[in-house]
Amino acid sequence: MTAIAEAPNPAIDPDWWRGGxxxxxxxxxxxxxxxxxxxxxxxxxxxxxxxxxxxxxxxxxxxxxxxxxxxxxxxxxxxxxxxxxxxxxxxxxxxxxxxxxxxxxxxxxxxxxxxxxKHPWFEESRSSRTNDRADWYVWADPKPDGTAPNNWLSIFGGPAWHWDARRQQYYLHNFLVSQPDLNxxxxxxxxxxxxxxxxxxxxxxxxxxxxxxxxxxxxxxxxxxxxxxxxxxxxxxxxxxxxxxxxxxxxxxxxxxxxxxxxxxxxxxxxxxxxxxxxxxxxxxxxxxxxxxxxxxxxxxxxxxxxxxxxxxxxxxxxxxxxxxxxxxxxxxxxxxxxxxxxxxxxxxxxxxxxxxxxxxxxxxxxxxxxxxxxxxxxxxxxxxxxxxxxxxxxxxxxxxxxxxxxxxxxxxxxxxxxxxxxxxxxxxxxxxxxxxxxxxxxxxxxxxxxxxxxxxxxxxxxxxxGSEALQKGTQDGLYADGNLLTFRRTVPGETLFCAFNLGDDAVGMALPDGNWRMVEGIGGTAPGQGGLTLGAWSYCVMRAV
Missing domain, CATH: 3.20.20.80 (Glycosidases)
Known part of the structure; x- marks a missing residue:
């Protein structure tokens, strides 16, 4: 496996997550x-x-x-x-x-x-309607006919309400019956x-x-x-x-x-x-x-x-x-x-x-x-x-x-x-x-x-x-789709990247934006020349403005 040297604790960068x-x-x-x-x-x-x-x-x-x-x-x-x-x-x-x-x-x-x-909060909450955590979960009385308070459904299937005999009330569970919702x-x-x-x-x-x-x-x-x-x-x-x-x-x-x-x-x-x-x-x-x-x-x-x-x-x-x-x-x-x-x-x-x-x-x-x-x-x-x-x-x-x-x-x-x-x-x-x-x-x-x-x-x-501030934190514009071809630009002051992706099985030709471009990443038959580019099936290129 590639050897990795130990690094100091990550620098406190409040913006590390942006593009992370x-x-x-x-x-x-x-x-x-x-x-x-x-x-x-x-x-x-x-x-x-x-x-x-x-x-x-x-x-x-x-x-x-x-x-x-x-x-x-x-x-x-x-x-x-x-x-x-x-x-x-x-x-x-x-x-x-x-x-x-x-x-x-x-x-x-x-x-x-x-x-x-099984959380102690819920075990206390369900023990009575008057305990200190009685209102920590979503409890509701039944309708007059005894059915659930409303028609809400659980993501895991069936009603989102479960009857609890101790409190004589329903509790809400958007997921499993064993996952009561906090209030x-x-x-x-x-x-x-x-x-x-x-x-x-x-x-x-x-x-x-x-x-x-x-x-x-x-x-x-x-x-x-x-x-x-x-x-x-x-x-x-x-x-x-x-x-x-x-x-x-x-x-x-x-x-x-x-x-x-x-x-x-x-x-x-x-x-x-x-x-x-x-x-x-x-x-x-x-x-x-x-x-x-x-x-x-x-x-x-x-x-x-x-x-x-x-x-x-x-x-x-x-x-x-x-x-x-x-x-x-x-x-x-x-x-x-x-x-x-x-x-x-x-x-x-x-x-x-x-x-x-x-x-x-x-x-x-x-x-x-x-x-x-x-x-x-x-x-x-x-x-x-x-x-x-x-x-x-x-x-x-x-x-x-x-x-x-x-x-x-x-x-x-x-x-x-x-x-x-x-x-x-x-x-x-x-x-x-x-x-x-x-x-x-x-x-x-x-x-x-x-x-x-x-x-x-x-x-x-x-x-x-x-290695690219443009890819981490830059703007994204010029987003364009033509069949299976997707292109866009990523930009920060001093760096502009042009990205092109062929998301299909056939080669596609395309024109490059105005300016001079240098390939920094590409795969699959990319062939820049005379202001144009051919992308093979399932290929891409990333170019930097020079």
């Missing part, structure tokens, strides 16, 4: 150091030199908090401790210190909209969650990924959601087999009170120089508009991502133009964080039916567009979606909707470090999810020293981005 590259780690599946088949914090620490070799700015670690693991850590029962399967707080401290020595910032996943039903209308709840945030900031984390940032508040009047016409339904947030897509979620999320809480959250972040947060916006209709609201300068989080680049349909040149034009229209001052894959969606190599050429071209496109970017573990290896047999499924989402929707296990299988055994160097025992046989040939060891590998392509384009 964040590497997402799903801890259950990254590296098992205890040989129990489940990845852990010490395993991450062991592999930090590899992550640093990619040239990324930060790591984002999905939840490792104490949890019953009904939703694999996104159901938290103690926000201020590490689940024993992942290690201890001392292990986390060592991880953070090691990351900082390598110049990596550490971001962790905060799940604030809901907790586990953000209660100031004490807000303060408790801000205290959790401060706990981790004091422990040395550099920022947060905020899960379901638009779900924090529900309508105080609990009004019904209207139906969504079939022509407006899509699978950005939930699969089409899920009735969740049949509603316009006007009242169960996206409430205006969220802006006031996010201002409080940002004020806390600003007490810690360089701390930053990225919010996940789960909304198929208003994602971009909310991105603009939630990333308003000094008023919310620094960046958000919606689901435009995580959609099932392949990203075309026209779609890229459409997304950025819409972003410029509804959120001209907002800051997006783009991703093609994560722990919740089918890996984009499979989702978009990409071969090696397509994987390289899309990776380069991601490195060149305006915004920050997230890379998901194994993406740099070209991992495909793994086929997980029904008997091996762990994800409750997939078990619920099988076989029409197979859940998220296929993108969560273990990282492959080597091909010497069936577990890919992840563990010496049977992993919690099986390693896909076809992944073994794409392991880190197989690609690390191979100049033309996809892994080293990712290293090269991240280095290109890191």
């Amino acid at each position: 590259v964040i590497y997402q780690i799903y801890p259950r599946s990254f590296q098992d150091s205890t040989q129990d088949g489940i990845g852990d914090l010490n395993g991450i620490t062991e592999r930090l030199p590899y992550i640093a070799s990619l040239g990324v700015d930060a790591i984002w670690i999905s939840p490792f908090f104490t949890s019953p693991m009904k939703d694999f850590g996104y159901d938290v029962s103690d926000y201020c401790d590490v689940d024993p399967m992942f290690g201890t707080l001392a292990d986390f401290d060592r991880l953070t210190e090691a990351a900082h020595r390598l110049g990596l910032r550490v971001m962790i996943d905060l799940v604030l909209s809901h907790s586990s039903d 953000f209308h209660n100031p004490e709840v807000q303060q408790a969650l801000l205290d959790v945030t401060r706990f981790w900031l004091d422990r040395g984390v550099d920022g947060f990924r905020l899960d379901t940032i638009n779900f924090y508040f529900a309508d105080a009047l609990l009004r019904d959601n209207p139906a969504l016409p079939p022509e407006r339904r899509n699978a950005k947030v939930a699969p089409m087999v899920n009735p969740y897509n049949h509603q316009e979620h006007l009242h169960s999320k996206n409430q205006p009170e969220n802006l006031d809480f996010l201002k409080r959250f940002r004020d806390l972040l600003d007490e810690y120089p360089g701390a930053a947060a990225v919010g996940e916006i789960g909304d198929a209709q208003l994602g971009m508009e909310l991105l603009g609201q939630y990333t308003r300068e000094g008023q919310g989080v620094q960046m958000c991502y919606a689901f435009e680049f995580l959609a099932p349909d392949r990203l075309t040149a026209a779609r890229v133009v459409e997304v950025f034009e819409h972003l410029d229209d509804v959120a001209p001052d907002g800051w997006a964080c783009w991703a093609f894959s994560n722990h919740d969606v089918t890996r984009h190599i499979t989702r978009w039916h990409l071969d090696e050429r397509g994987a390289r071209t899309y990776a380069t496109l991601l490195a060149c567009v305006r915004g920050s970017i997230c890379l998901y573990q194994g993406e740099e290896l070209g991992l495909t979606e793994a086929a997980v047999a029904y008997e091996d499924l762990q994800d409750p989402y997939g078990i619920e909707f099988w076989p029409e929707f197979k859940g998220r296990d296929g993108c969560r299988t273990p990282m492959v470090w080597e091909a010497s055994n069936t577990n890919g160097g992840f563990s010496e025992v049977k992993p919690w999810l099986p390693v896909a046989t076809e992944h073994l040939g794409r392991s880190v060891a197989m690609q690390d020293d191979l100049d033309g590998s996809l892994l080293n392509h990712y290293r090269r384009i991240i280095a290109l981005r890191n």
Whole structure:
């Protein structure tokens, strides 16, 4: 593996996140150091030199908090401790210190909209209607006929309300029944969650990924959601087999009170120089508009991502133009964080039916567009979606909707470090999810020293981005699509780059903008000359004005 020298703690740059590259780690599946088949914090620490070799700015670690693991850590029962399967707080401290020595910032996943039903807060809240935390969750009386208070639906299928016999009331759960929603209308709840945030900031984390940032508040009047016409339904947030897509979620999320809480959250972040947060916006209709609201300068989080680049349909040149034009229209001052894959969606190599050429071209496109970017573990290896047999499924989402929707296990299988055994160097025992046989040939060891590998392509384009202020923080204009050809410029004072991508199977010719240009990155038959350029199938070029 490429050797990486230790670096001093990351300089306190309050703007590091703008154009930064964040590497997402799903801890259950990254590296098992205890040989129990489940990845852990010490395993991450062991592999930090590899992550640093990619040239990324930060790591984002999905939840490792104490949890019953009904939703694999996104159901938290103690926000201020590490689940024993992942290690201890001392292990986390060592991880953070090691990351900082390598110049990596550490971001962790905060799940604030809901907790586990095993959290002491909820256990007290459900015990009576008069206890000190009786109003810490969203409780409501039934309708006169005993049915749920309204028509809201859960993302995981079925009603978003569950009857509790102790209180003789329903509680809200936008996700699993075991994930009751906290009541953000209660100031004490807000303060408790801000205290959790401060706990981790004091422990040395550099920022947060905020899960379901638009779900924090529900309508105080609990009004019904209207139906969504079939022509407006899509699978950005939930699969089409899920009735969740049949509603316009006007009242169960996206409430205006969220802006006031996010201002409080940002004020806390600003007490810690360089701390930053990225919010996940789960909304198929208003994602971009909310991105603009939630990333308003000094008023919310620094960046958000919606689901435009995580959609099932392949990203075309026209779609890229459409997304950025819409972003410029509804959120001209907002800051997006783009991703093609994560722990919740089918890996984009499979989702978009990409071969090696397509994987390289899309990776380069991601490195060149305006915004920050997230890379998901194994993406740099070209991992495909793994086929997980029904008997091996762990994800409750997939078990619920099988076989029409197979859940998220296929993108969560273990990282492959080597091909010497069936577990890919992840563990010496049977992993919690099986390693896909076809992944073994794409392991880190197989690609690390191979100049033309996809892994080293990712290293090269991240280095290109890191070496260009225009790509990190510059403006983006001249965005144009002509069939499969996508072109745009990135500019800061003193540097202008022209970027062109052929996202199709046929070669395309094009004229270069006026001026003199020098190729800085290109692949696939680029041939500049006499003011023109030919891009082969699935090829691209990045040129600098000279």
